[in-house]
Amino acid sequence: MNERTQTSGLGFVGQSVTRVEDDRLLRGKGQYVADIEPEGVLHAAFLRSPFAHATIRSIDVTAARRSPRVTAVFTAAELNELTNPFPPFLMMPGLYTPLYMCLSDKKVRHVGDPVALVLADSRYHAEDALELIEVDYEQLAPVASIADALSVNAEQVWERADGNVLLDKSDAYGDVESVFASADRIVTERFSCQRQSNQPMETRGSVIEVDPETGHLTIHNATQSSHMLRWLTAALAKKESVRSSLKNFATNKDRRDSFIVAAKEFMAQNGESMQNQDNAGPKSQLRKDRSMLRHLPRTLFGLLGKDDYPTVMARDIGGGFGAKGPVAREDIALAAAAIDLGRSVKWIEDRVENLSDGGHAREEDLTVSLALDNDGTFRGLKVDLVLDQGAYPAFPIGASMATQIMRVMFPGAYKFDAFHLRARTVATNKGKYVAYRGPWANETWARERIIDVAAKALGYTPTDLRLKNMFSDQDMPAAMITGPALDETMSTKKTLEHAMQVVDIDEFRDEQETARAEGRYLGLGFACYHEAAPGPPDYFDSISPGAGTLGTEYARTTIERDGSIVVYTSQMPHGQSHETTYAQIVADELGVGIADVKLVYGNTDRTPFSVMGTGGSRGGPLGGGSVKYSSREVRQQVIDAAAELLEASADDIDIMDGNIHVSGVPARGVSFADVAATVISEGDQPFDATFGYTGKGDGGWSCATHACIVEVDLETGRVDIPRYVVVEDCGPIINPAIVNGQVRGGVAQGVGAVLYESSVYDTEANLQATTYMDYLIPTAMEIPYVEVHHLETLSPGENDFRGVGEGGMIGAPPAITNAIEDALGPFGARVTDQYLPPTKILEMAGIIDPD
Amino acid sequence: MTVSFTLNVNGAATEVSTEPRRTLSDVIREDLGLTGTHLGCEHGVCGACTVLLDGAPVRSCLTLAVQADGHEITTVEGLANGDELHPVQQAMHEAHGFQCAFCSPGFMLSTVALLAENPNPSRHEIREELSGNLCRCTGYHTILDGVEVAIRALASDGASGGGDA
Incomplete structure (x- = not known):
């Protein structure tokens, strides 16, 4: 396994090459x-x-x-x-x-x-x-909960706010009133998500x-x-x-x-x-x-x-996940x-x-009404969202930005005639709310939960009701009711269809029935989403006018005098393996080996400017694009200079394994150092190009379906996950092993979110989980094997990479909670909390009394 | 008040003079400059600070430096043999074991201790043994794969007479 010195002709992009970062990190020579x-x-x-x-x-x-x-x-x-x-x-x-x-x-x-x-x-x-x-x-008097914050009698956390409400914003799309008046049924549920924490190991x-x-x-x-x-x-x-x-x-x-x-x-x-x-x-x-x-x-x-x-x-x-x-x-x-x-x-x-x-997240209450006709057609969606941001707003991107991403993404991959969101942000006496891996993820959780609730009410299977209402390839180009344009990269329906091939639902239902007869409770849950990674050009502005200024990523590629290749990125890696994936991209562009590429990041004296750095699943599509195009410009500079040196037409110059030569005559090739020397000695600029990239101009959706099978033990309230399947589509993959790692890591955090993790405060707003004895990070014993299946939907144009860092955490909570409700079906259980520790499981099964 | 004693780390003896309350992890990192040992929680749960004390894994954040007097300590810096990675390090590299790798020293030292005691653990045994180390990036799958790659490598090394774990 020595892919790093593979010859360039094979193409590194698409290969699970081993990581460039590993040598120093595994030796304990990293510098944190x-x-x-x-x-x-x-x-x-x-x-x-x-x-x-x-x-x-x-x-x-x-x-x-x-x-x-x-x-x-x-x-x-x-x-x-x-x-x-x-x-x-x-x-x-x-x-x-x-x-x-x-x-x-x-x-x-x-x-x-x-x-x-x-x-x-x-x-x-x-x-x-x-x-x-x-x-x-x-x-x-402490303000310890969303209910406290909305109470008119509460002490004010911030003297100049309206009570403790910092944001109260309503947006409507379509004729909400008439759609809700004319729909056959309205299914309403209130969902509540507990406070969680990103918890990087460093x-x-x-x-x-x-x-x-x-x-x-x-x-x-x-x-x-x-x-x-x-x-x-x-x-x-x-x-x-x-x-x-x-x-x-x-x-x-x-x-x-x-x-x-x-x-x-x-x-x-x-x-x-x-x-x-x-x-x-x-x-x-x-x-x-x-x-x-x-x-x-x-x-x-x-x-x-x-x-x-x-x-x-x-x-x-040592990790960040937004914190x-x-x-x-x-x-x-x-x-x-x-x-x-x-x-x-x-x-x-x-x-x-x-x-x-150090960063809390996700604490939100969502009251969701889904209007639909008896034939299962979705008509409208109404959401009342309240987010608990804690005391101090995070800088620069506060919690309220998450509510507006939720607004845009709430309708998901489904067609609606109308959508309404009231979003409120409240202040409480708690630690600060930050972006956490898919900061808007609770739109997916609440939407995918209400769809299961509606499916049960109408007698549909959860998968049939989803398939009936999803945008499909035939609908493209289309647009979400909230604005952003959709194209073939919004392939969520294909991921669901594929997941239904991977998981044999009929076979599972038989197994479920047999198990129930034995007193074992199995459940199956699905969840579907798409995320902007990077999304179409109108995406940021649909969240907040002017937010498009966050959208550009820059890279600079240089060839130094000795022929070495140095790439500078505005991305700020913290576990995502940029040094490997960017080297793969650059090596393919320049016709060199991975070990020939050095990535510079994190030093503001040397790297190009970016407002955001790493976050928002932008490293692959935007950072990767900027690296690709700056390298391509440098390639052209090198070829132009080499053409003079080799007395040939630039069109005839090829580069392979760092050998710059006239096509078909590699024996008479020259090196990057040779070409650099001629340019510098002639007093020209060295090879150097900077490229700012905002995406290829359309699509840019990353999609997935998660399917989760659980077994609930009614003796202990413990939930096991014997099978977990992800079918994801992030377009062409740079490094499959790294993509799998991102997906699995996200799912692991989703497992923690549902079964183990809660930054719980008491009624006096004292945090009850201040050590790892109380805030339970799942271990190797709790995280299931996650099967990852890839679709690689291509869209026209170049640089089709789409981000994949956040999706695992977006899909997992709804898939797991849907599976648990399915498992507890015989008890008529309704999952309305995201956090389902053993006591809650036993309460829902009617085995212990909530009081 | 300070105490003086000899600390044997990765085969080298160093005279240490320190306040007795200082932890082994702080002395290893600050006095010996071996920063490969990481502190994740400083209350004995996350396992990032795991080092080997006479071959057995200990939490260096819960161990006082003075308690290591007279014992052999191994840190992550003591695993590789010059340029050559330890079979566990090499296996983690091949299996894409880690992402941010902040937790990696603890996982690798726990693995070295596990395989010294049981050269052929089952997947379940590996999971159980490594459940004292937290990783927030990977979902553990690739780390468990890495242990299995190491088991195979050590077995074939053993068959040919090599191997040092």
């Missing part, structure tokens, strides 16, 4: 953020609130400051004096985004809210000093290195979005007055010129999407809170006036402290902190 230890670094520990909701009367850090091993203690008030607040980003119509500081000085809003920062010579000593800090809190962390000569910051950070962290740190970590910023900007011509160049480039790339933005978002914000008018100019002019932005360096990252996308409050606090002290600082989050505020 905790492994970075600059000389003389100070170790940080944050003092965090023990109360869910309280005002701070006073804080006394005198004793902590006297501690001999402590270098500095910052109270929230001191640090907030040095910094700007987190601003609203991607303001949406109807949304109020509270502004907040890096630490909390007057009021704490969740257990774990940071109120002070200690820096000492070791983490042990920093944590010792935390115990010497006295804080006098006055407790407020927690968050940041090491901020200060250059003693220049004061330049180098931020080593486990981030999915290195450029966003760089810009936000520059914007927030050192507050400057507008006057001094403007003076700096006006007197520094280089700075002024480079800003104008950058602004022109940005507008050329994103102008169209920017024009789609309307003022409704900023208006919603300003109606609630005008302080943005004071803070934003200072923040933006501060960026203009800065000569030196930090460098962000992210190397190996490392946001810029953390701690990141800004640490940078501000490092700037103030002129000393390097290090913080590695511990697991208790991570379970408390």
Whole structure:
């Protein structure tokens, strides 16, 4: 197995080549953020609130400051004096985004809210000093649930919100009233999903290195979005007055010129999407809170006036699943402290902190009404969605963005005449809601559940009712009722038909009947979805006008003087194997081996800009496309130069195994180094191309059907999964082993979501799951073997790759919960919760009393 | 207060002087600079920090460094023989065992200990033995495959007289 040196003629794309990343990682030579230890670094520990909701009367850090091993203690008030607040980003119509500081000085809003920062010579000593800090809190009534948040009597988490509602937005498509009035039946159910947590095995962390000569910051950070962290740190970590910023900007011509160049480039790339933005978002914000008018100019002019932005360096990252996308409050606090002290600082989050505020997700209530005719035809869908975002909105992409992706994706692969969604985001005294692998996934869960409920009510099989209402190839081109265009890449129906061939339903029903006679309860559940990966060009703007600015990924391919091939990506890998898949793409483009390609990522001094970094299943289609086309441009540059060198027509030049030659005459070929030398000696530019890619212009859907068989043990309430099948279609596959790994990893998190994982709070908003003894990550004993079947639907045009990172987690919860309801059919059970631990299973079977 | 003792890690002896409360994982990572041992939960559940103590897997986050005095410690850095990967490392590579690989040192050391005790475990036994290590990326399938690749490699090495696990 030595595919990395396979000859290029075979084509690497499509092969399960082994991973380039493995050698350093398997030897223990990876470099994760905790492994970075600059000389003389100070170790940080944050003092965090023990109360869910309280005002701070006073804080006394005198004793902590006297501690001999402590270098500095910052109270929230001191640090907030040095910094700007987190601003609203991607303001949406109807949304109020509270502004907040890096630490909390007057009021704490969740257990774990940071109120002070200690820096000492070791983490042990920093944590010792935390115990010497006295804080006098006055407790407020906690807002512990969606019900609390919607109560008119609740204490307000954010003073300027409408009660605790931050977003209340309704959208209708089609004539909802008349469709619901004329439909034969309406099936309604309320579904509730518990709070879950992304839980990468590596927690968050940041090491901020200060250059003693220049004061330049180098931020080593486990981030999915290195450029966003760089810009936000520059914007927030050192507050400057507008006057001094403007003076700096006006007197520094280089700075002024480079800003104008950058602004022109940005507008050329994103102008169209920017024009789609309307003022409704900023208006919603300003109606609630005008302080943005004071803070934003200072923040933006501060960026203009800065000569030196930090460098962000992210190397190996131990997983993220969305949790490392946001810029953390701690990141800004640490940078501000490092700037103030002129000393390097290090913080590695511990697991208790991570379970408390490292990222929560999914806590949503959804009341769903499906209108349909007696012949099974879907007519309309109405959804009332309430999302619990916790206290502080994540930056830059808050929870409310998830509600709007849900709005667009809710109808799924089915035809509807009408659709209505009311989306509310509420604030509670809990840790922050972040994007978690398929952040909109509960639209699929609720839709696929209500379809099963309706199938039972009408006497259809779940698969027949789905097939009857799905878009098929004959319907294409079509559009979702919520806007986005559909083409043949939306092949969900084909994945369901294929799954029905893989799983013999009749045979299963026989087996189920036999088992029931023996007192064993088997169930079969299906779930179908499609996801935008990357989606058609109108996709982002249908979520939020102007969000298209998130859509571009960049790559730069260069051939260096010695002939080596270096590719720079704006993607930020954290387990997805970009170094392997991108090398496969580049090697095919340039006619070289995989080992000849070096990928550079994570260093903002060297990599092209991207707002998002890695997330949203964009690494394959968009990142992969940018890598492909920048390499293709470089190939042409090389061929043009080689044509001169070899005195041949460029059309006749071929490259194979790094040998650049006239077709048919490989013995007289030259190397990349040979060609590079001629170009450089002639004073030309080296081979170098940058490409920004937003997708190939249509389709871009990634689809799947999951089929799950469960066996429920009514003695213990335990659920086993004897068979799990995924039929997925992400178009042409770059590396099947890596795709299978993404699918299986997502399904594993879905198994955890349904059977094991809950970030449960008590009625006082105290988190009850702050260790891995309480928050149960499934082990090898709990995760079933997942069969993965691939369809590879092609669509016209090049670069047909579609993303696959999120789907496993989108399909698994509905497939498993549908299977469990099927298994408990004899008891008339109705699954309305996503979280089904053994006690809940036994309750649904009527074996134990819920009370 | 500090205590001084000798720590034997991967066949090399190092004099260590440390506060007695410091964990084996912190001393290995910070004092010895062997950062291949990872800390995932620091409360003994995730298994990322697993090292071998006289050949048996222990949680280095729950072990005090002083407790390792007089014992032989093996970390992930001690597995490969120069450029040549350990059969378990090579097997994990071939099987696409890991993704982010943060958990990998613990899994590989648990596997080395398992195969030393039972060179031919069943798939179920592998699952059971490795259930003390958490992975959030893979769904475990490829890790279990990797153990099976290692079993075959070690068996054929053993037949030809090689193998060191």
